[in-house]
Structure formats: C-alpha cells, structure tokens
Amino acid sequence: MNRTALGARLATVTALGTALTAFAATGTATAAVTPNGAWAPFTRCPVDAPAMLAADGLVKTPQCVVASSPSGSIKLGNTVVTTGKTNLQMGVVQNDDGTSTVIAPSGGALVADSATVPGGLLGLMCPSDIPFVTAICDQLTNSTLNKITATVESVGTPYAFNQTAGIVTGEPIVAIPVRIHLENPFLGSNCYIGTRSAPIVLRPQNLTFPDFGISFFNGDGTAADDGALTRIELTGSTQNDSTFAVPGASGCGLGLLGLIDAAVNAKTGLPSAAGKNSLTLNNSQTYLAGLTAPGTVAPNAGKVLSQAWHSAVD
Template sequence: MRESKTGRAGTRRSGTRRRVLGGTMAAMLAFAATTVATLPAAADEGDGGPAASDLAGNWAPFDRCPVDDPAMLDADGDELAALCLASSSESGTMTIGEKTVPTAGTDLQFGLLGDGVDYTTVSPGGTGIEADPVKVPGGLLNLMCPSDIPVLTTLCERAAGSSLNTVTATVEPAGDPSDFNLNAGLSTGQPIVTLPIKIKLDNPLLGGNCYIGSNEEPILLEPANAEQPMLNLVRYAPDGTTDPTGVMSNIALSGADQVDDSFAVPGADGCGLFGALDWAVDSQLGLPSPEGANSLVLHSADTTTGGFYTPANFTPNQGEQLADHWHAAHTD
C-alpha cells in the first residue's frame, strides 16, 4: 500500500527509519533490562509523583502529557514514535550570585516525538514546568536591605517585623523545553534538556509583576545528572496495570541529583510601581549575573519516560492509540 505512494525507494527509506527507530529503542530497553539486574529497583511508577494523579497505575506520572496535541496524534510508529515524559524533584537549591534560596516541588512534563536518535518536545499548553512557591529566606529585608538610600531605608523600616517582609518566589515557564537528549538522561554530566524559565517575586511592596527573567530574556536551565541514576523498567497493559508482557512500558530514572552551573540570570523587571525597584533587586542580587556565577541543584530527581514497548512495531496509528489508552486510564 505504501509503495503505491512512494515507490520502492520510498519503501526502502521507510524500512530504514523503522530499523533505526526500532533498533535504537530496543537497545535502550535492553540496556534498561540489564541495568535493572545490577541496580536497586526504583519506586513503582504506579505510585505517582509529588502531586495526586487521576491516571491509573503506571500512567500516573503522566497526568499532563499532551497526548491530544495534533503533532502527537500524527505519530505513526514508522517515522516517529510518541512518548510521554515526566520529571519531578521535591527539593533543591538555586544560587543567584551570592544569594541561595530553596526550591520546592517541581514537576516537568512534555511529550516526545522521535525516531530513536533525535527528539522534539511537545509542551502541554506551553506550561511544561510547574513548581510550588517558596518563601525567600529573610524576605524583603534579605532581598533589598540594609540600604543607605533613603527610599529603601523607609521600605526596610516598613517591612521589618510585618507581613510586608514576606517574599514568595515561584518558577514559571518562559517558553517550551527544547534540545532533549535521551542518552544524557541515562548518563552523567550531559545536559538533558533546555528549560526556559522566569522567577516571579510576590510581595505587596514589589507588586504583582516582579520577575527575574522573562519570555523575551529567559533563564535557560540545562540540568544534567550529577551521578548515575538508578534505573527501572516496567511493562504494563493499556489500562496501566503492570503486566510483564504488556504493550506499554515505562523507563524510570531516580535517585540522582540534577545540577546546572552554566546559566546566566538577567536583571529584574516590573518590581515596584512602574519598575521603580528593579534596580534595588538587581543591586542586592548582583543582577544581571553571568554564566558561572549561578547554580541549580534538584535533589533526587525522578524522571519517567513512557510509551509503547516496541514503538516501531504494530502501531501504525501510534499517536492515536497512545491518546486512547491515556484517556481510558483516567479514574474519574
């Protein structure tokens, strides 16, 4: 049937793509199976992530996978495989210049389209990363005080000992993830993905639109494994039930910190009335801050990639089947 559209040369090219897709994925799965025999088992994917999921069993990590995106639905299991990816960390730290603040729970999800070698990401509605807000230690007094500038001295005095001192920082997406490297996720020291983010600072005196980084000038994070992660492979039925012969599979990587010390941080924007306090935030944090002066550590990151166990075989309308199975796994 395909030869009537493309001819024999097209059929040969399609067969080559299937061999690349199938061969690369098979090698990765074989590596996973071998590694499972020598490493402690990771937590069962059916346990879910840091947030509650309404997906059953081993589908639980992927509650925001963009399975209905047209690009994902078009995956044919021939030229492209469709996968879901979820990565989370409960805690960590981010250092900007001389200031270090904790990170709270982070949850990164996106879809993957790949031929076994190269992958493109598909974000769930442009919000691939979600993060819990954290209180900045020391609040506004730590962020802008002390100061010998009269206007700041007045703000510091007003903030001291009151709710005006509380500053909440929240990581938000500033664009779509890109440059995903599957092999980097299995190794150490290689950037796994590029994440454009911005940091919102909430405080009554800073206003509601105070950001470090923006969509136009994002902070570009490129996390890499600091040590070899533990690896676990599980196969399951389309409904999410663990099944050693199931057509679906998850590859879970866990236990390794993810780090990055290569990113630059731009100046603050929108802090105070008409941005009148941008310079104060910049002065205290040393912004803009160049590459090498900042760092990120995400403790014990858990990363799970899920999809068909043999993505190049028996799934000609793979993207549609992936979406059907995902929707059927919803428990409410």
C-alpha cells in the same frame, strides 16, 4: 523491535525528563486525572495534543514523561532559594533522526510548591542608600509585607537536546529558557529576574547516575509481562548547572522609575555572570511510558497511546 533495544532507546529519552524537573515550556495538555496502575504518575500527559496523535510509530514515536523532585535549590547572584516539590509532565515525540520534540500541557508542564526567598524584602533590598527604598524598609515589621515568593516560569521551548547526556554524567542535557517571578505587595505583579527577551538559560547535567528500572503493562495500566506498553524508571539522581548567567531584576515596584529594581540588583549582586550561579535538583524521579512495539500499530501509534491512557482513567 526486541524489548532490550526498545528499553535502551526509551531510557535515553526518559532521562531528558529528569533534567526538566523544575523547569518547563507550555503546550497542549490533558486535564489532570488519576489513571490506574502503571499509568498512575502520568496525570497530565498531553496524549490528545495534535502532535502526539499524529505520531505514526515509525518516523515519529510518542511517549509520556513525568519527572519530579522533592527538593532543590537555586543560587542567583548572592541569593540562594530552597525549592520544594516539583512535578513536570510532558509528551515527547521521538523522531527517527534521533531528535526529540517536547509537547507540554496547556496550563504549563510544571506544578511546583512556591519557594520563599530567605529574609524577604529585608534580605532582598534592605538596607539601601535609596531614600524611597529606605522608607519601605522601615515598614517591614509586618511578616506579610516582608515575605517574598519566587516562582520559576518558562519563557520559551527548551532546545539543544542531547539524549545521550541524559544517562551519563557531566554533559548538558537540554537548554531551558526561564524567568523568576518575585511576588510581594511592594514589588507589584510584574517583578521578574530575567525576561522573555533576555531569559535565564539553564543547561542541567547529571552529577550522579540514576537507578534504572523497566516494566511492561496493558493499556489499562495493569501489569503484564507481555504488555503492549513499557514503563521506564530513572530514580535517585542529582543534577546541577553552574554555567548560566542571570540578568538583573526588572518591573519591580509598581513603576517607580526603577528604584526598587536598582535596590534589588544592588543587594543580590545582579546581573550575575556565568559561573557565579547554580541550580541543584535532588533525588530526581523520572518515568516514561510508551508503546512496546510502536511500529506494529503504524501509522496510528499516537492514537493507540491516547486510547490506552484514557482506558486507565477512572
């Protein structure tokens, strides 16, 4: 396969990673390290996962994907939360029928800064006409008690991949089931918006086209025009989804008969129908690394990719 054809195919798969910048599934992983050279962004690629090692380079082709964003926001009902840095890492096995299979780190593919809910509990459920909740609101002069952090968690494997949508605008790229974990002393440890059985399903799409770059390198990460590996770069895109519905909060308030659930839902406007919520990811940066000519090392492409990654680790 020539470099031009390979670059086009890898670019299509790489773009999928951008859509997953803030959201990810769980799977098998390599522990975080700091590889050399062109491998540097791929600190947690699951190169030793069975599905990656089994990829032969003909029917199944293995790649490593990193996607990050410095900032973004998510609107759930009446509440808008500004997100911080996110870093998604995963393996992708591209199948010869045009589909792709995601393999993510065992500890979770997403590493993200905690997001603070504006206004804390005062903004999320106060004032309230529920006496018990009103009593809590009266105690929230302490900033520690008022502060709420929100963490996005995946609750299933992404599905409905559209590879072509990753390099165009206005088409959903992938469906990602998630839930939002709200944490605060009054909320307890099991307060979520969305659940495993009734998740929020995100379908991000490009609002702007990413800038494209391509380079070649040796297995140990050193640059080489005739390198056995290829790195694709897609940078600077903005993504959005405003099609998802959001269920009500549940499990909040240490089992207090749903009183806090009701207060949170009433103040934030949950559940919220599709079209009233949105996700925005700013300045997404995506990198993909794969073998330049995977068919030449068949049926051992996955093993060769793993050996190359390990050779770049200090």
